[in-house]
Amino acid sequence: MDSAEENEMLKILFQYQHGFIISKIMFTACELGVFDLLLESGDTLSSAAIAERLGTCHLGMERLLEACVGLKLLRMERKDNEGLYGNTDLSNLCLAKSSPKSQYCYMKLQSEQLYPNLQYLADAVREGNAQIQSMYVTPSKDIFEAMYSSEEGVQSFSNAMDTAWSIYGQEMMSAFDLSCFPAVCDLGGGSGALAKEYISLYPNATVTIFDLPKVVKRAKKQFVTSEECQISFQEGDFLKDSIPEADLYILARIFHDWDDDTCMQLLTKVHKACKPGGGLLLVELTLDEDRSGPLEAHIRSIMMLLFNNGRERTFSEYNALLSAGGFKEIQFKKKSFYSAILGRK
Ligand SMILES: C[S@@+](CC[C@H](N)C(=O)[O-])C[C@H]1O[C@@H](n2cnc3c(N)ncnc32)[C@H](O)[C@@H]1O
Structure with missing residues (x-):
């Protein structure tokens, strides 16, 4: 294997080992309302304007917006030495809460339920069994009884399921x-x-x-x-x-x-x-x-x-x-x- 091939292989490794960070970057931008703001404004905005309107620190917001550009979830154009950010077709279609095919509720569920519970994956593999007893305090016969123990759980799962059918x-x-x-x-x-x-x-x-x-x-x-x-x-x-x-x-x-x-x-x-x-x-x-x-x-x-x-x-x-x-x-x-x-x- 030559060094170019080795580098390509390592790029794949880098992508896989950071996959969960990519998910979190995308969901953090959703959660903070970046895609909603840009969809509503219908125009590009500077990082300072986005930070101000969403009530975050400018430095943190700028870092997040740049990462989203790297992921092609946002686009950035330079004007008078200032970066102006706008949604891409993908974020307009799927990432704002009001997008016609919004996947926001599904991502919210994944970020809040799946992400923390992946810590039990090795146990699930070792035992060949679901790990509901580790995830929830109250014993439940299946995941639905566990998730539906609160009204919020019913709502977030049902909303998440609906997102697939809009597509x-x-x-x-x-x-x-x-x-x-x-x-x-x-x-x-x-x-x-x-x-x-x-x-x-x-x-x-x-x-x-x-x-x-x-x-x-x-x-x-x-x-x-x-x-x-x-x-x-x-x-x-x-x-x-x-x-x-x-x-x-x-x-x-x-x-x-x-x-x-x-x-x-x-x-x-x-x-x-x-x-x-x-x-x-x-x-x-x-x-x-x-x-x-x-x-x-x-x-x-x-x-x-x-x-x-x-x-x-x-x-x-x-x-x-x-x-x-x-x-x-x-x-x-x-x-x-x-x-x-x-x-x-
Ligand atoms: C993965 S979701 C799929 C929902 C829907 N069919 C869809 O594709 O969007 C599974 C559905 O099965 C329902 N469900 C689970 N256990 C059930 C049971 N014992 N009796 C009736 N419905 C049940 C859940 O409440 C949930 O709505």
Whole structure:
């Protein structure tokens, strides 16, 4: 290996070992409102003006803004020997709270929940088990009971989940023609971001969102009346209680939270409740068949191990689960980030 190759290799190492600092720089700029201010102002601003309007020290703000330029989260132009900062297309689209595809709530959750709890990753790997008992003082049966012990926990998780569907919701709900399924149940449907996408594509359908009582109570408060007639809510525990009868069950990012036995338990229940001719749609981040990638799926799989003994799976693994649960004619579509898997009763 020549020294140029060695340098390239070391650059990768540098990136990886500082990955968590990059995340924190990005979230700190979000948290302090840098991207919001620049989006609202619609113009470039000096570091002194940004610091003053956000109530921070100039020196610290300047350092943060320069780092964001290095990460291509901000752009900087020089005018009269002064640096003027503005959002990039990415920060305008995704990083301000009011951005059309804002990822702020997801990043907030990652920064506040995932980041400190990564200290338990080595234990999770050693034991092959989630580490909820180390993360939370009160003993909980699963991560949802632990997270939902406060109203703030319900809110921050639900808001974080919705962010994905402002980007990928349409793509996932149109991966297959689902117009033959008039009555839909979104199991673990959270606050209904995906249900709204479904209704916008299939206006004659109705969707029942089934989720834990605390999630449903909060989601109901947020719903606007125009959606009320087609979207309804039912509180319950999908592992213990009976679930509504439907033509189609949507399970988006549900199976990845659970081990195979729990997924089978849920599948059996869905198969029994599903109307004749009905089906089930999984939306998940799938691993390649040879498990070499994508990196996003490996990262999420690590998170699932740490928090709930879940994991990301390949299509073959989902296919085996669905077949064992009695589903047939299983189809798979990999989209830009998530995959859709449709099975028939
Ligand atoms: C990873 S989130 C996915 C939410 C939504 N499907 C989405 O993709 O945005 C998992 C969802 O399952 C719900 N959930 C977890 N355990 C549940 C249970 N036992 N019964 C009903 N819902 C449950 C959670 O409240 C949460 O809304």
